[in-house]
Structures are given as C-alpha cells and as structure tokens.
Amino acid sequence: MPIQVEDYFPRETFQRMKAFADQHETPFVVIDKQTIANAYDQLVTCFPFAKIYYAVKANPAVEIIDLLRDKGSNYDIASIYELDKVLKQGVSADRISYGNTIKKSKDIRYFYEKGVRLFATDSEADLRNIAKAAPGSKVYVRLLTEGSTTADWPLSRKFGCQTDMAMDLLILARQLGLVPYGISFHVGSQQRDIGVWDAAIAKVKVIFERLKEEDGIVLKMINMGGGFPANYITKTNSLETYAEEIIRFLKEDFGDDLPEIILEPGRSLIANAGILVSEVVLVSRKSRTAVERWVFTDVGKFSGLIETMDEAIKFPIWTEKKGEMEEVVIAGPTCDSADIMYEHYKYGLPLNLAIGDRLYWLSTGAYTTSYSAIEFNGFPPLKAFYL
Ligand SMILES: *Cc1c(COP(=O)(O)O)cnc(C)c1O
Numbered sequence: 001m002p003i004q005v006e007d008y009f010p011r012e013t014f015q016r017m018k019a020f021a022d023q024h025e026t027p028f029v030v031i032d033k034q035t036i037a038n039a040y041d042q043l044v045t046c047f048p049f050a051k052i053y054y055a056v057k058a059n060p061a062v063e064i065i066d067l068l069r070d071k072g073s074n075y076d077i078a079s080i081y082e083l084d085k086v087l088k089q090g091v092s093a094d095r096i097s098y099g100n101t102i103k104k105s106k107d108i109r110y111f112y113e114k115g116v117r118l119f120a121t122d123s124e125a126d127l128r129n130i131a132k133a134a135p136g137s138k139v140y141v142r143l144l145t146e147g148s149t150t151a152d153w154p155l156s157r158k159f160g161c162q163t164d165m166a167m168d169l170l171i172l173a174r175q176l177g178l179v180p181y182g183i184s185f186h187v188g189s190q191q192r193d194i195g196v197w198d199a200a201i202a203k204v205k206v207i208f209e210r211l212k213e214e215d216g217i218v219l220k221m222i223n224m225g226g227g228f229p230a231n232y233i234t235k236t237n238s239l240e241t242y243a244e245e246i247i248r249f250l251k252e253d254f255g256d257d258l259p260e261i262i263l264e265p266g267r268s269l270i271a272n273a274g275i276l277v278s279e280v281v282l283v284s285r286k287s288r289t290a291v292e293r294w295v296f297t298d299v300g301k302f303s304g305l306i307e308t309m310d311e312a313i314k315f316p317i318w319t320e321k322k323g324e325m326e327e328v329v330i331a332g333p334t335c336d337s338a339d340i341m342y343e344h345y346k347y348g349l350p351l352n353l354a355i356g357d358r359l360y361w362l363s364t365g366a367y368t369t370s371y372s373a374i375e376f377n378g379f380p381p382l383k384a385f386y387l
Pocket residue numbers: 055057058076099100155186188189190225226227228264265266267268
C-alpha cells in the first residue's frame with residue numbers, strides 16, 4: 001500500500017514543509033516546530049499532573065531546546081556536552097536531571113557545580129561516586145524492565161537493576177547522605193504494549209511500600225521514562241489511550257494520592273515533526289532475470305537512518321510517483337554493505353520510480369540528526385532545517 005501523507009500530517013503542514021523542501025538540495029531533514037509544540041501540549045493534556053523532562057538525545061537542536069524551554073519543559077540530560085548546550089540556552093539547573101546511569105565521577109562533579117541536584121543511578125559504584133561528587137543530591141534508581149520484545153527500540157539489559165538491588169541502593173543512598181528520592185524505569189522506546197507499564201508500576205509500588213515499612217524511607221517520585229509512540233508503519237494506540245491506561249495502572253497501585261510523576265519523552269515529542277528528504281541515486285537489478293530491484297538513496301544508515309538497524313523502525317516513505325508498485329530493497333549511498341535499510345521487510349515503491357526522484361521519509365524528527373556520522377565516506381552530517 002502506498003503511504004498516504006494524510007495519515008501522518010495535516011495536508012497543509014505537509015504542503016508547507018514540501019514547498020520549503022523543494023528549494024533545497026537533498027539530503028536533509030525538515031522539522032515543523034508547531035508539530036512539536038502540539039505534541040508537547042497533547043502530552044500535558046494527557047498527563048496534567050506529570051513533570052516533563054525532554055530526553056535531549058532524541059534531537060539536541062537548539063531550536064527544540066528553546067521551544068521546550070518556553071513551554072516550561074525540563075530536560076533529561078546524558079552528558080556534560082548536552083548539559084552545556086541546554087544551559088547555554090538559558091535553562092536553569094533545577095530543570096535538569098542527569099539521567100545517564102553510566103557516568104564519570106568528574107562529570108558528576110561538573111553537573112553538581114553547574115547546580116544539578118537530581119541524578120539517576122543503577123549501581124553501587126555509581127551511587128558512591130554521586131555521594132562524593134554531588135553530596136546531598138536527590139537520587140533515583142532505575143529499574144530493569146521487561147518489554148523488549150514489544151518495543152521497537154528496546155533500552156533494556158544495559159540499564160537498570162533488579163528490585164532487590166534497587167532497594168539496597170536507596171538504603172545506601174541515605175547512609176551516604178544523599179536523598180533517596182524515587183524510582184525510574186524505561187519500558188523501551190516505541191513501546192507498543194501498554195501493559196508493560198502496568199508491570200513496571202507494580203514493581204515500583206512494592207519498592208515504595210517495603211522501603212517505607214522496613215526502613216522508614218519515604219520515596220517521593222516515579223520517573224516513568226519515555227517509550228511513548230511515534231507514527232511509523234506499524235500502528236500503535238493513540239497517546240490518549242496510553243495515558244488512560246497508564247493513569248489507571250497508577251491509580252490502582254497508588255490511589256488518588258500519586259507521588260510526583262516524571263515523564264521523559266523523546267521520540268513521541270519530536271519524531272512526527274520531521275521529514276527526511278532524499279533522492280534516488282540509482283535503481284538497479286543484480287542480474288538480467290532478478291525480480292528484485294534495488295533502490296539506492298542519498299541517505300542511509302550513516303546519515304540518520306541508524307534506527308533501520310535490524311529493520312527495527314519502519315519509517316513511512318512517500319513519493320510523488322504513483323502507479324503500479326513493486327517490492328524493492330532500499331539501501332544507502334556508502335561503501336558499506338551494512339548500509340541497507342530494508343531488505344527483509346519488503347517496501348513497495350512505484351515501478352516508474354527513477355533516478356533523481358525524491359523519497360520523503362516521514363516521522364524522522366527524532367534519532368536521526370544526532371545519529372548521523374560526521375564524515376563516513378566523506379559524506380557530511382545530515383543537514384536539518386527547523387520551520
Ligand atoms: C532515550 C531515553 C528517553 C527517551 O525515550 P523515548 O522512547 O525516545 O521517548 C527517556 N529516558 C531515558 C533515560 C532515555 O535514555
């Protein structure tokens with residue numbers, strides 16, 4: 001089935017973006033800021049009681065940092081470089097959390113000196129570093145979560161610890177003079193199974209209760225991470241449905257007296273706002289009788305489409321050409337055979353698609369520009385425009 005733009009953008013937003021795109025050489029991403037603003041407002045409407053910490057790694061552009069600053073967002077930061085960038089845009093340190101559990105002691109100190117007092121952790125060594133380099137700060141412990149099979153871009157295994165260790169760490173935090181503040185989890189990015197939040201919230205509830213009863217530690221906050229969906233080819237429930245369900249899970253476990261709730265959206269705020277505009281470099285077949293056509297574009301895994309790794313994220317691809325469709329392999333322009341975006345998942349593209357035609361990769365605002373290589377094969381980093 002050909003991609004219908006209307007399933008992804010209001011007509012007139014798309015036309016405005018395309019009119020801009022028509023004036024520029026490919027490849028580049030064009031991002032509509034109003035779409036991001038709308039997504040932020042929608043999230044606030046869905047979770048009116050939550051504090052939003054934008055996960056800067058999804059797209060660290062100053063245009064986005066500024067937009068969200070003016071909307072009152074907070075920021076989930078993963079490195080001293082992201083920190084400097086966000087502070088430079090006039091965001092105060094009390095709107096920032098250091099959400100990366102893997103960090104150098106001297107970087108913790110840097111955050112502390114800049115005024116940040118909210119830190120994630122999932123290990124004893126990191127917790128002890130925080131106690132030394134950021135004394136008295138609030139810490140929250142990241143839990144391991146299940147759900148990696150239903151998230152299109154899982155963030156499991158590498159991050160988080162089991163429930164028993166989470167409790168040990170929060171008790172140790174108090175001994176070390178830190179404030180044991182709460183629990184975080186991330187159910188996996190582009191998480192299509194809402195039930196995964198239920199299981200995670202239930203684990204958090206157990207930790208809240210046991211620490212209170214057995215150790216007199218009263219936790220104040222649940223950081224529910226990201227995982228909310230963007231619009232790709234594989235359909236998901238609406239954000240409203242996610243919110244209704246997740247709020248129901250929270251109320252089942254915590255009643256009406258909810259702790260402070262933090263959300264760390266990245267993908268769901270930004271992805272839908274972007275179109276990666278590319279051009280067909282070559283169309284070929286591998287033998288005289290081969291049924292499969294290869295379509296090579298001027299973007300690939302190394303110029304923003306790394307999330308096509310294992311064909312994990314299936315971006316909708318739109319083209320102006322219409323007519324009979326044929327299954328194709330879609331690959332990038334570099335001299336690396338890993339630079340194939342879709343081979344097993346068969347995309348249909350029109351038979352009359354030709355060299356020089358443009359392909360519009362929809363929902364590419366997040367995890368594209370920041371993932372683009374800086375010089376592989378000499379190709380420059382992916383350009384981006386913010387309208
Ligand atoms: C990447 C990341 C996020 C953002 O997740 P999305 O699924 O893109 O919304 C949030 N929190 C942490 C700690 C992350 O590493």
